[in-house]
Amino acid sequence: MNPKIKDQIALIGCPLDMGASLRGGRLGPEAVRLAGLEDRLKKIGYHVTDHGDVEVHNGYGHQRAQDNLNHLAMVKEANEHLYEKVDQVLDEGALPLVLGGDHSIAMGTIKASLNHYPDLGVLWFDAHGDINTDQTSPSGNIHGMPVAALMGYGASQLVDLGQRDHLLKKENLVYIGSRDLDQGERKIIRDLGIKVFTMHEVDALGAQEVIREALDYLTARTDHIHVSFDMDVLDPQVAPGTGTKVPGGMAYREGRLCLECVAQTGRLVSCEFVEINPILDHENKTAQTAVSLAGSLLGEWLI
Numbered sequence: 001m002n003p004k005i006k007d008q009i010a011l012i013g014c015p016l017d018m019g020a021s022l023r024g025g026r027l028g029p030e031a032v033r034l035a036g037l038e039d040r041l042k043k044i045g046y047h048v049t050d051h052g053d054v055e056v057h058n059g060y061g062h063q064r065a066q067d068n069l070n071h072l073a074m075v076k077e078a079n080e081h082l083y084e085k086v087d088q089v090l091d092e093g094a095l096p097l098v099l100g101g102d103h104s105i106a107m108g109t110i111k112a113s114l115n116h117y118p119d120l121g122v123l124w125f126d127a128h129g130d131i132n133t134d135q136t137s138p139s140g141n142i143h144g145m146p147v148a149a150l151m152g153y154g155a156s157q158l159v160d161l162g163q164r165d166h167l168l169k170k171e172n173l174v175y176i177g178s179r180d181l182d183q184g185e186r187k188i189i190r191d192l193g194i195k196v197f198t199m200h201e202v203d204a205l206g207a208q209e210v211i212r213e214a215l216d217y218l219t220a221r222t223d224h225i226h227v228s229f230d231m232d233v234l235d236p237q238v239a240p241g242t243g244t245k246v247p248g249g250m251a252y253r254e255g256r257l258c259l260e261c262v263a264q265t266g267r268l269v270s271c272e273f274v275e276i277n278p279i280l281d282h283e284n285k286t287a288q289t290a291v292s293l294a295g296s297l298l299g300e301w302l303i
């Protein structure tokens, strides 16, 4: 166990899937529990408390909203509950590990973490940028918008979530594994000068060099790191249980290496594993992969 990381871990489920177009991500937290997350973390030496799921009300279909913010009320409510819970466990001195759920839940988790660590650095592992606004989104799905909202862009209903005193700074964000960015997202990323390591860089430089550069960049700015891990950053062959698959993703071993290097910094303060959809999975493979990667992120390999 890395001695610099907190020794208390708080597991929190956020079974929301209304931020996505496919239903089923609501089953993610339970699938990850069934894959043995709690025991895995206890074996490393942590005190683990499972706080169960926050209150979420999902619907059963998919509705395109006129204002391009699909299922806004349900997404907002779940995120407000998650914000309160993450804020509370951080007050208690634990490290929150949030299980999704679709990626819109990063708004609740990260807003709470920013409340405690205003200089928070975020490592965003994802095939996607999730930096659309209601103005740029081609789908209206809010799981494609959390990064913009965290930085203060887009719909005020999302920007205002939890607290708006501490927003994510554009220089404190690093993307890893991007390979499916919308036109509007490319412009925002370019205009803001956000640090991005696409799959091109992962392939050309190797995962070791990418994570070294990413961590050098972040640790020069902050002592506090959040990892937001969208399972679709992995290749669909490794992680089939996710709703927006993009070919050409990271290998399991590349993901593991990156997360082990994050653990080595001793600066992890909060994290989430999202977009696990058991309906699309094979024999809970994707949830099992999430459990292994959570072990890596929390320092499992150290002797």
Ligand SMILES: NC(=[NH2+])NCCC[C@H](N)C(=O)O
Residues within 6 Å of the ligand: 102, 103, 104, 128, 129, 130, 132, 137, 138, 139, 140, 141, 143, 144, 145, 180, 182, 230, 232, 244, 275
């Ligand atoms: N968290 C995710 N899987 N996001 C996928 C987003 C896909 C697309 N960029 C959109 O805005 O609709």
Ligand SMILES: [Mn+2]
Residues within 6 Å of the ligand: 103, 126, 128, 130, 143, 230, 275
């Ligand atoms: Mn995502």
Ligand SMILES: [Mn+2]
Residues within 6 Å of the ligand: 126, 127, 128, 230, 232, 233, 244, 275
């Ligand atoms: Mn994604």
